[in-house]
Amino acid sequence: GSTIGILGGGQLGRMMAICAVNLGYRCIGYAPEGDNVADLVCAEFFSNRWDDSEALADFATRCDVVTWEFENVPVSVLGTFDAKCLHPTRIGLETAQDRLKEKRFVEQLGGRPAPYMAIDTRADLVGAVERIGAPGILKTRRDGYDGKGQWRIASPRDVEALPPLAQPAIYEGFVEFEAEFSVILVRGQDGEIRFWDSTRNEHDSGILARSLLPAGTTIEAQVEEARALARQVADAMRYVGVLTLEFFATANGPVFNEMAPRVHNSGHWTIEGAATSQFENHIRAVAGLPLGDTRTVATRVVMENLIGNQVEGAQHTLTDSDVHLHLYGKRSIRAGRKMGHVTRLERA
């Protein structure tokens, strides 16, 4: 088949579609009305609600393969598609949409998350803060990203000041980490797995600010264990495409934070910094092509996100020949919004 359907219309879909087009595919996008930026790369773009079953059925008939760039696609939408054409895999989306399911799934495979408890009521939270202790973080089970839907609890007294719980949540203990990293892998339709190097990921107010290579010895010493877990997760799901697991590097080894059943912001550096990018390998995997080489082709990599008004004047970086600028084409600047990124490479 030669048409790839992408669910979601953000920058991840846009960068995925650019790779698909380079490989000779036609892309069509589907996302609810909003500020889509994948639409300019896709031959057709359905800007419809997720519950528009007619539009979804129409979209489905035009696609040979369907994938997603957005982890909160309602699972009900997936029923529209023939499971053979849909990748990575329904269970990946279902699991990663719910922090409680995700942690349980990873724990069953031997992974270690921070101590956590499910929270449905204020009494649950009081009990959890007593059991697990403070500091900790209350996180909504669903729909959180870029640190949204999270409340830091510094002491039991903070619980009283919280707004009423509007949705199921989890409380997890605060992890005293030395650094953060992610494992990004691609798994092909034949089960072959390849990993990219793990960057050191630095966050500002819950949002990824930059990813760095080399990641440093603390992270390097923990990557093998983290990869073994990520491989088990991918195999257990019969995953096809790019999968990301985020970890805290602690004095006691890697602590699992969360997973994303998709390409990931901490893998943007792979566009220029690896032999094959996460976006291209995702497309190769879902389309059933051979996977590309994931090796790093630079000695030093710094990927910096351009968030909110950091994007202003970014074109000045183009005078630096080691810099690669990516602007996502968003129609308006908002605080906390990912507008683009720059990757700085030092080559051997």
Ligand code: ATP
């Ligand atoms: P993403 O945009 O990566 O999907 P998210 O909204 O799902 O983000 P998390 O990854 O859970 O949020 O948390 C965002 C960041 O907040 C983490 O990368 C980390 O820096 C910090 N953080 C989250 N949970 C903890 C924890 N238990 N202990 C310490 N820091 C934490």
Ligand code: MG
């Ligand atoms: Mg997340």
Ligand code: MG
């Ligand atoms: Mg995260």
